[in-house]
Amino acid sequence: MRRFSWFNVVSLTLGFAFLYIPILILVIYSFNAGRNVAVWQGWSVRWYVEVFDDQQLLDAAWVTLKVGLVSASVATVLGTMAALAMARLGRFPGRLLFSGMIYAPLVMPEVITGLSLLLLFVAVDFDRGFWTITLAHITFTMCFVAVVVQSRLVGFDRSLEEAAMDLGCRPTATFFRITLPIIWPAVVSGWMLAFTLSLDDLVIASFATGPGATTLPMKIYSDVRLGVKPEINAVCTLVIAIISIAVIVASILTKRQEVEREKAERAAFAGG
Template identity: 70%
Template sequence: MKNQASLFNVVSVTLGLAFLYLPILILVVYSFNDSRLVTVWGGWSTRWYGTLFHDQAFLDAAWITVRVGALSATIATILGTMAAIVLVRMGRFHGRMAFSAMVYAPLVMPEIIIGVSLLLLFVAVGVDRGFWTVTLAHVTLTMCFVAVVVQSRLVTFDRSLEEAALDLGCRPFKAFFLITLPIIAPAVISGWMLAFTLSLDDLVIASFTTGPGANTLPMMIYSQVRRGVTPEINAACTLMLTVVAIGVVIASIYTRRAEAERERAERLAAAG
């Protein structure tokens, strides 16, 4: 019975992983297809990557996407970390329920509602849509995800380390940057990576809040897919996957090293 259950689990996991990752693997493989037809294999080639890097429209869209993602993720990380600190450290203050609802609302709100709402806001205040409106929209979308990640780390944070620094004469602001921030840094970095990935992937909200000359890469890919899938699109999607994968690997390595350093410091403190 145990062997049957184990076999069932293995088959289930294998089918689940194949369902999730096999289409991505096919996309990556066909990005190296020499044939112009994406459904006909014509041999291995990198010609479409060369074509892609000579496409100025693609390069402009990619540069805008990276800039929007990096800037919005940075702002969202700062604001999300501050919101998490308020929710964890400030206790029950007047308006906490409303503040918490506003922070977490984008988690459950459909993206099309957020996009339409921000579009109406920008039109009402007379702001020209473009790079900055897309950035602000992505900050609105991703800040709540950063707050959730950082808040989960702050809940288990040992505040006695901060109290020890304060007892030794360290100011609260300095204690936060010297004690608290390095310890919660893995969660902060994870939140930044999540915000950057969500910004890199967003299509709906960017479509409502963008303007002339500020088309992001997902918007460009979607507009081309509507006319048919081409090898260039496969190459572009593969490059996006590569960028995200490299970022995740770097963040994972840094997080593990930071956790190891923290555990070592705690063991030394306990031994001393």
């Protein structure tokens, strides 16, 4: 079968151009010397200096970073536990309800999720702020982690765990020494996905926020409503750079881990 097709090449080119040309334009205009974001007036880094002089913007970025780190970490732990339950426990009582509750945030509109969480926080008289945003982000990012980790557990060779336990390794030690290192790339991918979703969220955070807890997307949205400022291009470029570096570093570490595991398996096979 012929795999090369000009239709496929043109379709991919147009698709990537549609996705990445606007981002490239944003990055280029973040170095625009003029305040008018639609007219190029030369190269300058003045808007990056303005970003680091804007205390409100820095505070919003710091809140977003803290929420992302805490929510992604907790969501990764809970999502991994949920994936293990769905992949290992078989058809336990209440599995259908449990799976539905895990997957519901994937298809639930963010407005409904945000409004329901707002009603919950009001009903229990929980002061809205940093922790309510964090809990809200844990709620809707945990399901993404569960899906990613469960897809890795489906093809997991359980004979490795059985061999470890036959040699006297306890179940907990088997998980941390055998299972977790093997599924670690999926766990890291789930964490990065949860962290990215937390950084990007606007709707749910708008419902769950309170005084003194403004996230960066909320700050950018409130500023853009009054007109796009060049500082917005600069801060968006910084976010793109940070995420790109994190993805590259995670990819390198994952690839290195896979290479080391392959070497260890070859050495064990040669020794056997």
